Amino acid sequence: MKDILTVILAGGRGSRLEPLTRDRAKPAVPFGGLYRIIDFVLSNCLNSDMRRLLLLTQYKAQSLDRHINLAWRNYFIRELGEFIDVMPPQQRIDNNWYQGTADAVYQNIYAIEREQPQDVLILAGDHIYKMNYKPMLEFHRKMDADITVGALRVSVDQAREFGVMQTDLKNRIIGFQEKPQNPVPTPDDPDICLASMGIYVFNARFLYEQLCADATRDDSDHDFGKNIIPGAIDQYKVCAFPFLDENRKSDAYWRDVGTLDAYYEATMDLIKVDPQLNLYDDKWPVRAFQQMLPPPKFVFGSEGHSSRRGCALDSLVCQGSIISGGSVLRSVLGTNVRINSYAQVEDSILFDGVNVGRHCRIRNAIIDKGVSIPAETQIGYDPQHDAARGLTVTESGLVVIGRDELIEPSVAVAGSVKMAGG
Structure with a gap:
């Protein structure tokens, strides 16, 4: 037209x-x-x-x-x-x-x-x-x-x-x-x-x-x-x-x-098994920028260590991402994300380039691009503590970390308390 x-x-x-x-x-x-x-x-x-x-x-x-x-x-x-x-x-x-x-x-x-x-x-x-x-x-x-x-x-x-x-x-x-x-x-x-x-x-x-x-x-x-x-x-x-x-x-x-x-x-x-939004419909495709990246990779699944197994269940994992001995459940991972050994990520959204350190526990979180989570950090398990550390927390308890924010080991983002209105 x-x-x-x-x-x-x-x-x-x-x-x-x-x-x-x-x-x-x-x-x-x-x-x-x-x-x-x-x-x-x-x-x-x-x-x-x-x-x-x-x-x-x-x-x-x-x-x-x-x-x-x-x-x-x-x-x-x-x-x-x-x-x-x-x-x-x-x-x-x-x-x-x-x-x-x-x-x-x-x-x-x-x-x-x-x-x-x-x-x-x-x-x-x-x-x-x-x-x-x-x-x-x-x-x-x-x-x-x-x-x-x-x-x-x-x-x-x-x-x-x-x-x-x-x-x-x-x-x-x-x-x-x-x-x-x-x-x-x-x-x-x-x-x-x-x-x-x-x-x-x-x-x-x-x-x-x-x-x-x-x-x-x-x-x-x-x-x-x-x-x-x-x-x-x-x-x-x-x-x-x-x-x-x-x-x-x-x-x-x-x-x-x-x-x-x-x-x-x-x-x-x-x-979800049958999501409301159909992204797999070739009759009405949704286009996006596709980088030339290797396929997603899952490693350390056959060593016999039940706590060190690279796996993702009920999740979307984009190209270039590596789940290296960590577990991902009900989450969406962008490109070039790395989940290191013994880390657990649940019910979360991780943007491109996020790095999750060993033994981290993350749930109910949105983490923007380029954020590196130090080893043994917990996010989303205590919303009041997360807010006190300077993380944005919504009324529902969702924790959000902005782009390239610096997470200090066991301290997290420096700054004042921020509570979002949902």
């Missing part, structure tokens, strides 16, 4: 994911051992034949920009009109950073106009799901809509964190509330609401008009969900498109892993 331009909002700070977002934007956070969060929406675009992409970045974008160069540039051929262009804030229109989702697009309006699209597909870069965008675009044009909004059915309790829509029998939106305290359920089910997925298709000319008008309003948050969509439903044709899930499971899969606990739960689901 060469008359479609896709704009991906990838500048999210992800403050509730700290310390994982201490040095990177939320879309660049690793997920599932091998992937980054941004890989899911980019895979959707590629699988949907959307090959003209503008990626709008802002917050600590170096890691994201490097990942795009390594993993995604080769899929797009500039000579054929295909591209994935990373657009950092340029302050071309004013001296402010992006004030909201609509303002981020407005400040890049010249780059959008230059491509002369008929329609503009706007996506969030920090959600995990599988979707073919073609049917939504076809629906948008068939309905001759000014705006089409991707719609997800969620529970009433969940709906308080979304924009909530009400539609007529022709899927035209007749009501829209952003994160309401008392969400309006659907007519057919009092326990279900119709939520905005943060996926929008705009007629390009209409988008320009709305963004320019919104930019002049001092009382606006310059946000699609708070301002643009609610302000358009009375005068213009705004439609809802029901989410068509390419995950091929009984329940639709869409996740905003916006908190440490939500991120942990979504990741740990991957180790």
Whole structure:
């Protein structure tokens, strides 16, 4: 679809994911051992034949920009009109950073106009799901809509964190509330609401008009969900498109892993016998950066020492990792991880390059890249003690260690107590 331009909002700070977002934007956070969060929406675009992409970045974008160069540039051929262009804030229109989702697009309006699209597909870069965008675009044009909004059915309790829509029998939106305290359920089910997925298709000319008008309003948050969509439903044709899930499971899969606990739960689901997110579907592949690394290795399993056996059960282990006489249970290991002899890792997520020393015991933890755990260290067995040592601990007791943090033997990370709000 060469008359479609896709704009991906990838500048999210992800403050509730700290310390994982201490040095990177939320879309660049690793997920599932091998992937980054941004890989899911980019895979959707590629699988949907959307090959003209503008990626709008802002917050600590170096890691994201490097990942795009390594993993995604080769899929797009500039000579054929295909591209994935990373657009950092340029302050071309004013001296402010992006004030909201609509303002981020407005400040890049010249780059959008230059491509002369008929329609503009706007996506969030920090959600995990599988979707073919073609049917939504076809629906948008068939309905001759000014705006089409991707719609997800969620529970009433969940709906308080979304924009909530009400539609007529022709899927035209007749009501829209952003994160309401008392969400309006659907007519057919009092326990279900119709939520905005943060996926929008705009007629390009209409988008320009709305963004320019919104930019002049001092009382606006310059946000699609708070301002643009609610302000358009009375005068213009705004439609809802029901989410068509390419995950091929009984329940639709869409996740905003916006908190440490939500991120942990979504990741740990991957180790189940039948996980909700299907990463093994060759009909809708999820692409990622694949380093040239040796296969994972498990050693010291035949010496007759029951306590020194390199094994991993109910786990994902990425290439380059070596489990050298340690045990891993219900965990996700990134690339180049090393688990040394007699160490035990349970119910944990270890990013690339983590080294776990001998006789360590780790459970209920997320350990970011490049962290080396000294021998005989315990993490996750006493959350209060972990917090007192300076580790981030969520309300559920999940322990999180930031990238390249220095762990001193038997003392761990130096610093003040940090308790995350979940």
